[in-house]
Amino acid sequence: MTKAKILVTGLNGFLGTRFKELYCDKFHITGFEHKGKKSITERKYTFDLIKSSTADIILHLAAKTHIDRCEKDRIFGKKSQSWRINVAGTKNIADACAENQKLLIYISTECVFDGKKSWYQETDEPHPINWYGETKLQGEKEINRSGAKFLILRSTLAFGHPVIHPFDLFHFFLNKIKNNDKIMAVDNQLLSLTFVDDLVNALTVLIQNKAQGIYHYAGGKRISPYKFALLIGKFLNKPVKITPVSLKDFFGPSASLRLTNAALSSAKIKKEFDLSPSNIHQALKKLLIKA
């Protein structure tokens, strides 16, 4: 069977590196270089690259992803870096995909919702409460408008990358527990934390099935960061010096940017592709065997 050719933006990021590591034998993967002017915000460069690429699929992972850094951009509106990358950059890619008949795959986020209900489905109305979510939602809209064939896969905070990453909640807590450090962790926020290997596997299944449209895929359990840290401690069989705190105590004024219920329902993907996320205990067991 010939391997599908995929051109990936953001290949060196958290999801991109894991996707490449696990699935480089299944797909022919090339990266969109990101150095100096080689940015998805450069429309001509992006168009030329997509036009000349032999890939049938463009996997668009590149984004400005940090919630607080994106929020600082809000006052600059459409001139801000996060808008230029997450919205205008996505438009460049979507328009180039439409013109060159490539399938566009975009990874979006639970932050397109407001977190006031739980287990959001694909049919729920987005309503972002932070600028990151707003720009990711506008990116989705540009894709819809472009006329390109697309797959939008929304997910929730991923954990468990084998390389230690500052935003990986698993490694953050693991290191603190191993070092016997004191931890403060939020206990009034529920997240459907997603094991990164599950997420890139779901992406692979969707690609292989030529899925199009919008899908949600995230962890199957809602858990607070506080309970997540306790669970890691339990698996390590180590005491955890932990204090539960509120979102407000942990994040201060930027607590209002955090979704209290950050959970996505994977019911549609389960129904259509029989794909379920690992139980969080299984995911931790896999990770802690290696740790």
Ligand SMILES: NC(=O)c1ccc[n+]([C@@H]2O[C@H](COP(=O)([O-])OP(=O)(O)OC[C@H]3O[C@@H](n4cnc5c(N)ncnc54)[C@H](OP(=O)(O)O)[C@@H]3O)[C@@H](O)[C@H]2O)c1
């Ligand atoms: N990780 C998650 O838990 C999660 C959950 C839901 C949705 N998502 C979405 O999934 C995608 C990937 O997330 P991630 O966690 O892998 O992000 P990440 O680790 O922050 O990586 C982002 C990548 O985008 C690249 N990039 C940034 N600006 C660019 C530009 N102007 N032109 C070209 N490349 C640029 C970065 O390249 P440099 O390193 O060279 O700057 C980096 O490789 C994002 O769209 C994010 O919104 C992620």
